[in-house]
Amino acid sequence: MDSRNGSAPQIPLDAEMESFFDSAPPLKDSAGITQKLKEFIEFNSAPPGKGSPRRVVCVTSGGTTVPLEQRCVRYIDNFSSGHRGATSTEYFIKAGYAVIFLYRRGTFQPYCRSLPEDPLLECFECSDDSSIRVRQPYTEAVKRAISDHHAAVAGGHLLKLPFTTIFEYLQMLQTIAMSVRALGSHAVFYLAAAVSDFYVPWKSMAEHKIQSASGPMDMRLVQVPKMLSVLKKGWVPMAFCISFKLETDSKILLEKAEMALKKYGMHMVVANELSTRKEEVTVVTGNEKILVCCDKTQPDSDVEKPLIELIVGRHSAYVKDSDC
Amino acid sequence: MDSRNGSAPQIPLDAEMESFFDSAPPLKDSAGITQKLKEFIEFNSAPPGKGSPRRVVCVTSGGTTVPLEQRCVRYIDNFSSGHRGATSTEYFIKAGYAVIFLYRRGTFQPYCRSLPEDPLLECFECSDDSSIRVRQPYTEAVKRAISDHHAAVAGGHLLKLPFTTIFEYLQMLQTIAMSVRALGSHAVFYLAAAVSDFYVPWKSMAEHKIQSASGPMDMRLVQVPKMLSVLKKGWVPMAFCISFKLETDSKILLEKAEMALKKYGMHMVVANELSTRKEEVTVVTGNEKILVCCDKTQPDSDVEKPLIELIVGRHSAYVKDSDC
Numbered sequence: 129m130d131s132r133n134g135s136a137p138q139i140p141l142d143a144e145m146e147s148f149f150d151s152a153p154p155l156k157d158s159a160g161i162t163q164k165l166k167e168f169i170e171f172n173s174a175p176p177g178k179g180s181p182r183r184v185v186c187v188t189s190g191g192t193t194v195p196l197e198q199r200c201v202r203y204i205d206n207f208s209s210g211h212r213g214a215t216s217t218e219y220f221i222k223a224g225y226a227v228i229f230l231y232r233r234g235t236f237q238p239y240c241r242s243l244p245e246d247p248l249l250e251c252f253e254c255s256d257d258s259s260i261r262v263r264q265p266y267t268e269a270v271k272r273a274i275s276d277h278h279a280a281v282a283g284g285h286l287l288k289l290p291f292t293t294i295f296e297y298l299q300m301l302q303t304i305a306m307s308v309r310a311l312g313s314h315a316v317f318y319l320a321a322a323v324s325d326f327y328v329p330w331k332s333m334a335e336h337k338i339q340s341a342s343g344p345m346d347m348r349l350v351q352v353p354k355m356l357s358v359l360k361k362g363w364v365p366m367a368f369c370i371s372f373k374l375e376t377d378s379k380i381l382l383e384k385a386e387m388a389l390k391k392y393g394m395h396m397v398v399a400n401e402l403s404t405r406k407e408e409v410t411v412v413t414g415n416e417k418i419l420v421c422c423d424k425t426q427p428d429s430d431v432e433k434p435l436i437e438l439i440v441g442r443h444s445a446y447v448k449d450s451d452c
Numbered sequence: 453m454d455s456r457n458g459s460a461p462q463i464p465l466d467a468e469m470e471s472f473f474d475s476a477p478p479l480k481d482s483a484g485i486t487q488k489l490k491e492f493i494e495f496n497s498a499p500p501g502k503g504s505p506r507r508v509v510c511v512t513s514g515g516t517t518v519p520l521e522q523r524c525v526r527y528i529d530n531f532s533s534g535h536r537g538a539t540s541t542e543y544f545i546k547a548g549y550a551v552i553f554l555y556r557r558g559t560f561q562p563y564c565r566s567l568p569e570d571p572l573l574e575c576f577e578c579s580d581d582s583s584i585r586v587r588q589p590y591t592e593a594v595k596r597a598i599s600d601h602h603a604a605v606a607g608g609h610l611l612k613l614p615f616t617t618i619f620e621y622l623q624m625l626q627t628i629a630m631s632v633r634a635l636g637s638h639a640v641f642y643l644a645a646a647v648s649d650f651y652v653p654w655k656s657m658a659e660h661k662i663q664s665a666s667g668p669m670d671m672r673l674v675q676v677p678k679m680l681s682v683l684k685k686g687w688v689p690m691a692f693c694i695s696f697k698l699e700t701d702s703k704i705l706l707e708k709a710e711m712a713l714k715k716y717g718m719h720m721v722v723a724n725e726l727s728t729r730k731e732e733v734t735v736v737t738g739n740e741k742i743l744v745c746c747d748k749t750q751p752d753s754d755v756e757k758p759l760i761e762l763i764v765g766r767h768s769a770y771v772k773d774s775d776c
Binding site for chain 1 (some may be wrong): 504516520525528530567571573575577582594597598648668675699700726
């Protein structure tokens with residue numbers, strides 16, 4: 129995809145970003161993705177019948193990969209189950225948003241988080257008359273997954289776009305940004321994906337599988353350009369933007385979250401530590417640090433419910449301010 | 453797991469391998485895995501009722517990961533869908549073998565290869581009375597997946613053991629080797645997993661997430677010890693062993709397969725090229741190169757059917773020879 133051609137608005141790219149996009153392999157079916165986004169946004173801006181327009185949030189989810197070879201056998205992966213993004217998507221839809229779910233292939237899907245890893249083989253059985261039925265403990269969870277997921281997609285409130293590599297991810301994020309730009313402050317970016325910090329530029333990559341015969345392997349990886357800055361300052365200057373900071377070392381976490389907030393012009397940075405991220409996160413804004421916890425008195429409670437409530441409230445205030 | 457303690461047989465390890473195992477994080481539930489293997493092998497060696505003993509094959513499947521940090525956020529992955537291992541497992545079971553399926557979490561499962569990527573959300577729907585039913589084009593495939601898979605597992609012919617990292621993979625392979633060692637020539641190793649060539653020794657690994665602030669990242673990876681050699685020469689000297697060689701460059705493929713055959717004492721090496729691996733492979737033995745192709749006149753034919761037929765024939769001859 130090239131934002132500088134066709135009828136797309138001229139969106140500034142800094143030099144580092146430009147060189148990243150120039151060297152990336154072209155995105156497959158870029159026109160098809162753009163068309164899907166156009167229809168999704170049009171539908172949600174003016175739903176048929178009596179529905180009122182929905183705000184649009186782009187939720188990114190799962191980790192990106194960095195290929196080490198052009199014909200990809202080996203790659204570096206960033207761990208992320210996609211649980212945060214999938215769960216948050218459910219709450220955003222419940223709160224009346226339309227969600228563009230930009231997710232890593234194979235990671236958690238909305239409405240499926242309470243199911244086992246391999247639901248087909250774990251949750252179903254063949255009965256004696258050779259019909260398929262859901263196994264007892266999973267009946268409700270399976271029904272909910274299939275019906276709620278179908279309702280969201282068929283109802284036009286959930287658009288799912290899969291990626292694998294860092295190249296696909298950043299190109300698709302740019303395409304989405306261009307598509308929602310006109311929504312101004314009504315658009316939200318909720319950037320929960322674990323994006324690789326380092327990559328091997330496509331052109332300096334080995335064409336064939338790296339051979340192992342010749343001793344240790346030395347690799348030089350260069351930094352992925354920080355697209356948060358370009359996204360907020362260039363692509364969607366009016367959108368409400370939330371990014372995530374994950375660290376394994378709690379000592380440096382809040383400091384790094386504050387730095388990201390200032391450096392990239394985010395409205396909120398959600399700071400999470402690897403070992404406690406399912407129970408609590410700290411939301412860092414320009415003048416606050418808000419600890420958000422799951423309700424431990426309730427079974428199956430999660431931190432995403434209060435987190436999305438907080439975000440929806442702040443986004444509403446932001447829309448009001450922007451409209452004045 | 454430590455082969456030098458307890459009642460396990462003394463199995464030689466070369467120095468490189470020993471240092472790999474010494475530095476690896478301990479395998480979780482090692483005792484549970486050993487117990488499962490023991491019961492599986494006992495059951496198949498003397499099945500209850502009139503059943504005759506089954507030969508045992510260990511099929512490895514999918515790619516291993518190499519963690520770059522101890523609290524793992526980033527890792528290097530070897531691409532492999534696990535299609536070859538899952539499909540081969542079906543044919544081995546059909547041919548009367550008991551299969552230990554050592555597979556990478558999240559990769560293809562036996563009997564599920566004709567299903568879409570996300571079968572729960574793609575293949576099912578909620579009917580008007582809110583019951584779950586299989587969507588039309590998938591009815592037969594879903595039924596076959598669930599019933600055949602269940603028959604294999606419940607019948608005691610399929611034991612599934614998942615891994616993620618190279619450390620787990622090699623430790624589990626050693627445990628399996630120790631468990632089937634007494635079966636002598638009746639045991640087969642079909643090593644279809646894509647095993648990492650390089651790794652970062654656990655002790656020299658960063659404890660926390662590597663920080664991206666300080667410019668490019670240089671990494672030194674060292675070679676994973678070649679366990680094929682240790683497996684064949686030390687752990688299971690009587691087993692029938694088949695390894696795989698995957699290359700993207702067809703020019704060096706056969707040469708590398710022949711080298712592997714000699715160096716590691718394999719009975720067969722299956723040479724496959726990335727782009728044509730689903731249609732054909734070349735089986736390299738001590739004195740032959742046998743091209744094995746799928747039957748292009750049949751719909752849904754695969755290369756695994758003739759490949760497993762060939763292997764079963766050769767293994768039978770090998771068992772006969774060994775028994776003389």
